[in-house]
Amino acid sequence: MLNLRKLFIDVFDPQPGETAAVFFDLPHGAIADTDAWRQRRAMAARWHAALSELGRERNFAVLPPISFEATGMNNGPLPTRGAQEESSIALEEIAGRATLLLALTEFSASAPLISWTKRFPQLRAASMPRVAPEMEATALAADYAHVARSCERLRARLARAQSAAIEFSSGDRFHLDFRFREAEMDDGRLPRDLPPPRLINLPSGEAYTAAYEGERDVPSLTSGVLPVWYENEIVRLRVEKNRVEEVIGGSAAAHVFRDFLFLDPARCNVAELGLGCNPMARVWGNVLEDEKAGPHIALGRSEHLGGVTGPESFREAGNIWHEDFVYARNCPIQIKRLALLDSHGKAEPLFVDGSYLPELEIGI
Numbered sequence: 228m229l230n231l232r233k234l235f236i237d238v239f240d241p242q243p244g245e246t247a248a249v250f251f252d253l254p255h256g257a258i259a260d261t262d263a264w265r266q267r268r269a270m271a272a273r274w275h276a277a278l279s280e281l282g283r284e285r286n287f288a289v290l291p292p293i294s295f296e297a298t299g300m301n302n303g304p305l306p307t308r309g310a311q312e313e314s315s316i317a318l319e320e321i322a323g324r325a326t327l328l329l330a331l332t333e334f335s336a337s338a339p340l341i342s343w344t345k346r347f348p349q350l351r352a353a354s355m356p357r358v359a360p361e362m363e364a365t366a367l368a369a370d371y372a373h374v375a376r377s378c379e380r381l382r383a384r385l386a387r388a389q390s391a392a393i394e395f396s397s398g399d400r401f402h403l404d405f406r407f408r409e410a411e412m413d414d415g416r417l418p419r420d421l422p423p424p425r426l427i428n429l430p431s432g433e434a435y436t437a438a439y440e441g442e443r444d445v446p447s448l449t450s451g452v453l454p455v456w457y458e459n460e461i462v463r464l465r466v467e468k469n470r471v472e473e474v475i476g477g478s479a480a481a482h483v484f485r486d487f488l489f490l491d492p493a494r495c496n497v498a499e500l501g502l503g504c505n506p507m508a509r510v511w512g513n514v515l516e517d518e519k520a521g522p523h524i525a526l527g528r529s530e531h532l533g534g535v536t537g538p539e540s541f542r543e544a545g546n547i548w549h550e551d552f553v554y555a556r557n558c559p560i561q562i563k564r565l566a567l568l569d570s571h572g573k574a575e576p577l578f579v580d581g582s583y584l585p586e587l588e589i590g591i
Contacts, residue, residue, distance in 0.1 A: 438500065
C-alpha cells in the first residue's frame with residue numbers, strides 16, 4: 228500500500244503554519260455518477276484523513292473537505308461556489324486562504340487552478356483528474372527523485388529545440404513548431420518555494436512545451452496529419468499553421484469529432500507537446516496516467532501551459548476544452564519516431580520505436 232505520509236512529504240513538504248485543502252467534484256443533473264467516480268471520492272476522503280494526520284504532526288492546518296458540482300468539461304471554469312460541511316462557500320475564498328490544494332476530480336481543473344496560483348501567490352495546487360486507487364500501486368508509487376532527473380533531461384532537450392518531427396505508427400507524419408515558447412516540466416515536486424507555475428499533476432512525470440500558435444507576424448509551421456484515437460478508431464486531422472483544418476474521412480467517429488471540434492474554432496488549436504517519463508506509469512485508458520508513460524499532443528486551451536489560447540478565445544464558456552492524446556507504448560496509436568530540430572534543422576533523435584533513447588535513463 229502507498230505510504231501517503233511519505234508521498235505528501237516527498238512531493239509537498241508542508242511546513243508549519245500552512246493551510247491545506249482537498250477538493251472533489253460531484254455528479255449532478257445530466258452528469259451521471261460512475262463507480263470510478265465514487266471510488267475517487269472515497270480516495271479523496273482517505274487522502275484528506277492522511278493529510279490531516281500529517282498536519283497534526285507537522286503543525287499545519289487542513290480545512291474540511293470541499294465539494295462542488297462537476298463542470299462537465301476538462302479545464303472549463305470552476306463554479307463560483309461549493310460546499311464545506313454542508314454549508315455553501317465561495318471556492319475562491321478557499322483559494323485565497325490555502326497554501327496547498329489537492330483536487331481529486333472527475334473533470335480536469337488544471338487550467339483554472341493555474342489561474343488561481345497566478346492570482347493567489349501563496350497557493351500551490353496538485354490537479355488529479357480521474358485519479359484512481361489503482362495508481363497508488365503504479366505511477367503514484369514512483370521514485371520521484373528519479374522522475375525529476377528524467378524530466379530535467381527531457382526539458383533541457385526541449386529547451387534547445389525549436390520544433391519536432393514526428394512519425395506515427397499509423398504512417399502519418401506531423402511537424403510541431405514550438406518557437407517562442409519555454410519548455411517546462413512537472414517532476415512531482417511541489418514545495419512551498421516552487422517558482423511559477425505552482426501546479427503539478429499527480430501522478431507526475433513529464434516535460435512539456437506549448438505549441439507556437441502564430442500570434443506574432445511569423446506564421447506557425449505546425450502542420451501535417453495528426454492521428455487521434457477517438458471512439459475506438461483512428462481519426463485523422465489535417466493541420467496547417469497550428470490549426471485543425473480538416474477531419475479526414477467519412478466514418479461515424481470522424482463525423483462526431485468534426486462536429487465537436489468545429490463547434491468552436493479554439494478547439495482546433497494545437498496546444499502542447501508533452502513527454503511523459505514516469506517509469507511506473509502504465510497505459511490503461513486513463514489519460515492522467517497514460518500521458519506519464521510517453522509522448523502526448525494536446526488540442527484546445529493552451530494559455531495555462533505558456534500558449535495564448537485561453538478562455539476568452541472560445542465563443543462561450545461551455546465550449547472551453549483541452550484534451551491530451553497519448554502515443555505511448557501500448558496505446559492504439561504510437562509514435563514510431565520523434566526527433567527534435569534546432570534552428571538550423573539539425574535533428575536530435577529522442578524517441579524511436581516506442582521508447583526514449585537509452586541515455587535518457589527513463590526506463591519506460
